[in-house]
Amino acid sequence: MLELAILGFLRDQPLHGYDLRKRVAALMGHVRPVADGTLYPAIKRMAAAGWVTRKDEPGAAAAPRRVLYLTEEGHAELERRLGEPAEPDISDENRWFTLLAFLRHLGDPRAQAAVLRRRLTFLEEPTSFFYEGDRPMAAEEFADPFRQGLLAIAHATSQAELAWLRATIADLDGR
C-alpha cells in the first residue's frame, strides 16, 4: 500500500522523502499515520529494486534533500500493480482507496474498467458478518445496536460505491 502510493506520487513528479511523507500522510494518514521508520526503509527497498533513483540536492529550507525519481522500471511496476492488483488491494478498503487514487495512471480505459469490475464483483457477493452455526444472521436478528449499526453502515457504504462503480464502468465502456 505504501509502495503503491510512493510509485503513484512519483509518477506525477519527482519528490524528496519529506515531501512524500506529507503527501502520503494526507492520503492515508488520517487512517494510519506513516512513521519515518516505515517510509525511509521503503524508499531504500524501492531504490534497491531499481524503481526509483536518488539525487542529492541542497535543502531549500534546511538539511540537504534526496530527491526521488521514478525510473522506467518503476513506471512499469506501477502499471503492473494498478492493472493486476492482488486480492487484498480489491477487498481491503484502505488498499482499494490507495489504488483508486492512482488508477488514472493506468492509461487504457478498458484496463481501468476491468479493475473496477473486480471491485464490483467483490462488493456484489453476499457477505455475512455473523453466523449462528452455519446460518448467516440478518441485522434485525440481534438486539445488539452496535452490530445492527455495523451492518447498516456497511450496507449504506457499499450501496454508494456500487452506484458509482456501475456508472463509471458504463462511462469507461462507452469511450
Next chain:
Amino acid sequence: MLELAILGFLRDQPLHGYDLRKRVAALMGHVRPVADGTLYPAIKRMAAAGWVTRKDEPGAAAAPRRVLYLTEEGHAELERRLGEPAEPDISDENRWFTLLAFLRHLGDPRAQAAVLRRRLTFLEEPTSFFYEGDRPMAAEEFADPFRQGLLAIAHATSQAELAWLRATIADLDGR
C-alpha cells in the same frame, strides 16, 4: 484487531481454534483472510498472557480439539481494549468495525457512548486526501474521475455513519 476479535468471541462462549477461525473469517475474512500462521501464534500469545486457558477435548468430527476459555484476566483485557481503544482502532475502519462488533460487551452505556463519541470526533474533523502545495483540493477540482469517486464515496460513507453515531449516542444518553 485479531486479538480483540478472539477475546470478543470467547466472551460469548468457549470455542476451539478451528471454530474461532471460521467466526473471525466471517467477521473480517472478506477483507483480509486470517491465516493459520497468524491465528495459532496469536492464541499461544494470549494463553501465555493468561487471557485464555486451553482444555483438550476429543474432536467431534476429526482430530482432537483444544477448547479455549476466556479467563478473568482475559475478560478484563477485553473491557480495557473496548473502553480505552488505541487511536488506530478509532480511525482505521477495519479495526473500528471489529471494535463495534463487540462493543456491547462494555456493559456501561456511558462508556459505550464515550467510545462512539471518539469515532464521531474523528469523522467530524475535516480531512483532505490531496493537496496542491498547502491548499486542500476539493473533488470538483480535479478531472480524474477516480479521485472524484474516491472523495464522493468517502463522503457518502461518513455521512451514513455520522447519522447512525448521533442517533445511537443520543439513545445511549437517554438511558
Next chain:
DNA sequence: CCAATATACATCGGCACCGAGGTATGCTTC
C-alpha cells in the same frame, strides 16, 4: 477401497511496520 475433502492443530523463515532514538540545518522569536 481409495481419493478427496473437511476437520483440527502447529511451526518456521521472511518481511513489513512501528516506536524510539539519533543527527544535522536553517529560520523565527524572544
Next chain:
DNA sequence: GAAGCATACCTCGGTGCCGATGTATATTGG
C-alpha cells in the same frame, strides 16, 4: 544569541502477519 521549531534523513530492535509446510483423523463420493 539562545531556544524552539520545521525541515530533512536514517537506524535498530521488537512484533505481528503471511505463506509454506507438516501432521493426523473422520467423512464423503466414486
